Amino acid sequence: MKITLKLCIVIGVVFLLTAMKSNRKRVVFFGDSITQGGVSKNGYISVLKKQVDSNRFELIGAGIGGNKVYDLYLRLEDDVLAKKPDLVFIYVGINDVWHKQTAKTGTDYPKYLKFYQALINKIQAAGSKVVLCTPSVIGEKKAGGNELDTELDKYAEGIRALAAKNNLPLCDLRKAFQDYEEKNNPQDLEKDILTTDRVHLNDKGNQFVAEQMLSFIK
Numbered sequence: 600m601k602i603t604l605k606l607c608i609v610i611g612v613v614f615l616l617t618a619m620k621s622n623r624k625r626v627v628f629f630g631d632s633i634t635q636g637g638v639s640k641n642g643y644i645s646v647l648k649k650q651v652d653s654n655r656f657e658l659i660g661a662g663i664g665g666n667k668v669y670d671l672y673l674r675l676e677d678d679v680l681a682k683k684p685d686l687v688f689i690y691v692g693i694n695d696v697w698h699k700q701t702a703k704t705g706t707d708y709p710k711y712l713k714f715y716q717a718l719i720n721k722i723q724a725a726g727s728k729v730v731l732c733t734p735s736v737i738g739e740k741k742a743g744g745n746e747l748d749t750e751l752d753k754y755a756e757g758i759r760a761l762a763a764k765n766n767l768p769l770c771d772l773r774k775a776f777q778d779y780e781e782k783n784n785p786q787d788l789e790k791d792i793l794t795t796d797r798v799h800l801n802d803k804g805n806q807f808v809a810e811q812m813l814s815f816i817k
Contacts, residue, residue: 623657626816627679629671630690633735633800634662641802646809651816658816659684667695667706668714675718680725687722688770688812689715692734692754693798696747712757719765730815731762733773735808738789738797741780745789745797768815775811 628634628644637644638660648658661678663670668691679687692711699705706714722729733755738745745751755773762769780792790797793804800808 623653623655624685624816625657625659625682626686626688627659627661627682627684628688628690629675629679630662630688630732631666631694632662632664633693633798634660634690635664636799637662637805637808641805643800643805643808643812646806647813647816650809650813656816665694665698666691667698667704668692668711668718669706672714672718672721675721679722680727683725684727686728686730686816688730688732688815689718689722690732690734690770690772691715692751692758693737696734696750696754697737697798699750700747708753708757711754712761715758715761716765719761719767729765730768730770730812731758732770732812733758735772735776736780736794736798739776739780739784739792739794740787740789741777741784744787770811770815772808772811775807779807 628637630637634644636642639645642660644658644660651658659682661682663674671689671691695706695711697705719729719731734751736745737747737751743749751773755771759769759771761767776793784792791801793800793807795801
């Protein structure tokens, strides 16, 4: 009788835990090295995990260093759709612009938008919601003082247009970063405000990105 009772208790607990897990909203963050770093101890995804109810949300990082928009498209099925997410943040574009200069392997603007739209289409077709994120910074100087600002602004504007066209929520990191730098970078430094190297986030930068994304999850 005792064994049967214990077994019933174990089965009940397992059932309860399974039910709780299945009811959690699964959120995938899809991107490049910035998102890959987001799952580190002080990364923005780790920060968000502390700010949301773990019984209601499961946050998953799917970032790989060096990725551009077509890399995301090629691994979409395995790294995102297979996880059956409820919500997907797409945060890509820095390398598409930056690598034009550093490695001559960036992504031309029309192709960038075409692949980005294809990502949206496939994610929505799988039944998941999408949040679009504009690419943040390649250098933290103010008022167009960074070499690639004009190009990065163009790509960010393209994401804004895609958000409007598809009636999707927009996490405008580009504008948020620019506004922050205007107020908090009096020496007009090119790094060490929100980034370590003009691109990748320091602890304050990770906290800042988490703040921008939080409202889209809740």
